[in-house]
Amino acid sequence: MTDDDPGTAADAGENASDATGGSGTAVRRDRFSGGPAREFLSSLAADAAIFEADLAVDRAHTVMLAERGIVDSAVAGEILGALDDVEAAGHGELPDGEDVHEAIETAVIDRVGPDGGRMHTARSRNDEVAACIRYRLREDLLAAAEATVALREALVEVASEHTETVMPGYTHLQPAQPTTVAHYLLSYEGGVARDTARLLDAYDRVNRSPLGAAAFAGTPFDIDRDRTAELLGFGGTVRNSTDAASSRDFLGEGATACATLATTLSGLAEDLILFSNKGFVELSDAYASTSSIMPQKKNPDTLELTRGVAGDAIGEATGTLSLLKGLPRAYNRDLQRAHAGVFEIAGDVREATEVAAGAVATADWDEAALADAAGEGFSTATGVADLLAMGGMPFRTAHEIVATAAEAVADDDSPEAAAAKVDEAARKVTGEPLSAYVSREDVESVLDPGASVASRDSAGGPAPEAVAEELPVVEARIEEDDAALATARDGLAAADETLDAEVESYV
Numbered sequence: 232m233t234d235d236d237p238g239t240a241a242d243a244g245e246n247a248s249d250a251t252g253g254s255g256t257a258v259r260r261d262r263f264s265g266g267p268a269r270e271f272l273s274s275l276a277a278d279a280a281i282f283e284a285d286l287a288v289d290r291a292h293t294v295m296l297a298e299r300g301i302v303d304s305a306v307a308g309e310i311l312g313a314l315d316d317v318e319a320a321g322h323g324e325l326p327d328g329e330d331v332h333e334a335i336e337t338a339v340i341d342r343v344g345p346d347g348g349r350m351h352t353a354r355s356r357n358d359e360v361a362a363c364i365r366y367r368l369r370e371d372l373l374a375a376a377e378a379t380v381a382l383r384e385a386l387v388e389v390a391s392e393h394t395e396t397v398m399p400g401y402t403h404l405q406p407a408q409p410t411t412v413a414h415y416l417l418s419y420e421g422g423v424a425r426d427t428a429r430l431l432d433a434y435d436r437v438n439r440s441p442l443g444a445a446a447f448a449g450t451p452f453d454i455d456r457d458r459t460a461e462l463l464g465f466g467g468t469v470r471n472s473t474d475a476a477s478s479r480d481f482l483g484e485g486a487t488a489c490a491t492l493a494t495t496l497s498g499l500a501e502d503l504i505l506f507s508n509k510g511f512v513e514l515s516d517a518y519a520s521t522s523s524i525m526p527q528k529k530n531p532d533t534l535e536l537t538r539g540v541a542g543d544a545i546g547e548a549t550g551t552l553s554l555l556k557g558l559p560r561a562y563n564r565d566l567q568r569a570h571a572g573v574f575e576i577a578g579d580v581r582e583a584t585e586v587a588a589g590a591v592a593t594a595d596w597d598e599a600a601l602a603d604a605a606g607e608g609f610s611t612a613t614g615v616a617d618l619l620a621m622g623g624m625p626f627r628t629a630h631e632i633v634a635t636a637a638e639a640v641a642d643d644d645s646p647e648a649a650a651a652k653v654d655e656a657a658r659k660v661t662g663e664p665l666s667a668y669v670s671r672e673d674v675e676s677v678l679d680p681g682a683s684v685a686s687r688d689s690a691g692g693p694a695p696e697a698v699a700e701e702l703p704v705v706e707a708r709i710e711e712d713d714a715a716l717a718t719a720r721d722g723l724a725a726a727d728e729t730l731d732a733e734v735e736s737y738v
């Protein structure tokens with residue numbers, strides 16, 4: 232048998248004669264079974280990741296073959312019983328083979344005899360492996376998406392405790408404008424919410440069955456593609472058989488969704504590393520690490536590793552797309568190298584997401600240190616310019632006055648002293664005192680970081696009331712995503728049960 236042919240009864244016969252004569256149990260003809268490239272050709276070890284997937288795919292395919300009368304029910308029962316056996320023995324006990332598909336088929340033939348070879352009727356390893364990859368990856372994407380929802384819940388929970396906790400906000404790593412811990416954390420909820428959406432989107436496109444495409448060109452057998460899709464919990468089929476067997480864009484999409492999430496996480500991790508360095512936040516011991524030599528150290532290692540995962544994830548996404556680039560239709564063996572890394576990175580990114588959620592949920596924000604730093608670097612300057620502009624001055628003139636004052640204002644100036652410097656600057660720039668536009672008290676009051684935050688109550692802004700309005704909206708969209716994920720989970724579990732019950736009825 233080669234996969235250059237769709238699986239046919241004739242193939243099965245060929246397998247069967249291999250299985251009973253000559254090489255004993257090997258599915259492949261001797262001509263292709265050895266040689267110096269054997270190891271290089273084999274994906275059997277890496278295929279441990281799709282061992283369970285392949286068993287499910289074999290079961291669904293066999294059940295469908297029996298239902299369509301392509302394989303006798305009694306033979307189907309024997310094949311399905313053998314698959315249970317193979318599963319119980321585990322991936323490590325599989326006979327040698329070029330890949331898990333071949334090894335499982337060999338193991339089935341070992342148990343059932345030549346009729347075991349009927350399992351590969353009306354399919355090829357090409358549609359089989361594509362189904363296995365999709366079956367496995369959808370689980371990885373679902374788990375990653377679930378982790379994003381948990382992270383969003385943690386962000387919102389901590390945010391709701393800190394709507395009034397004023398902190399410095401930075402641009403270019405320099406103090407820019409005061410904000411609040413709540414507003415800062417919700418900014419990441421927004422990013423991670425889009426990551427959830429990207430993962431769910433990718434999930435929908437991954438969750439389509441390619442089974443029945445055979446090598447790429449369909450099969451003469453009267454199969455039911457929708458039935459195997461249903462038994463495996465897929466949301467539908469990839470209809471065009473060449474597209475189904477050969478396309479792997481879903482791997483690029485899954486890897487990219489993971490890399491984008493990892494990139495979001497890396498920013499959050501970097502911020503928290505910087506904030507803990509400044510003493511604004513303290514990680515729980517459970518999310519910190521110590522030094523083997525320097526006893527005083529408490530290092531944010533979990534966050535550094537989280538930041539690091541983004542590098543691997545971007546590499547994986549780039550590597551996947553590079554591997555796929557320029558591949559002709561239909562199947563090429565390059566594809567064997569395309570998926571294992573994507574499963575792995577999806578797992579790593581999920582883990583990083585879970586760790587980030589734990590770190591956020593357990594970290595302690597130092598409100599006094601944050602309040603002290605919130606006004607540093609004349610961070611309320613924009614508020615003063617806004618006040619002057621609201622008093623009727625062109626904003627550009629106000630900007631110039633405050634920029635002039637900024638050269639004189641010091642961190643330890645009292646509001647009165649700072650306001651006096653703004654007044655002086657106004658006289659210098661316009662020839663008029665501040666009082667021509669605003670009262671001195673109003674200027675003094677916007678120089679307070681808390682008042683500055685409270686004044687910025689535009690929609691989505693950091694003022695505590697604006698954040699309070701936003702919180703229920705954010706909570707509702709988290710619940711919506713949580714429900715969508717639960718629906719997907721339930722769908723998979725229900726399909727699993729149906730498949731189990733069908734298998735039971737034959738064994």
Ligand code: ARG
Pocket residue numbers: 234235274329330356357360562564566567568
């Ligand atoms: N192990 C192979 C893979 O992962 C299975 C498909 C083999 N098909 C073939 N035509 N050689 O891609």
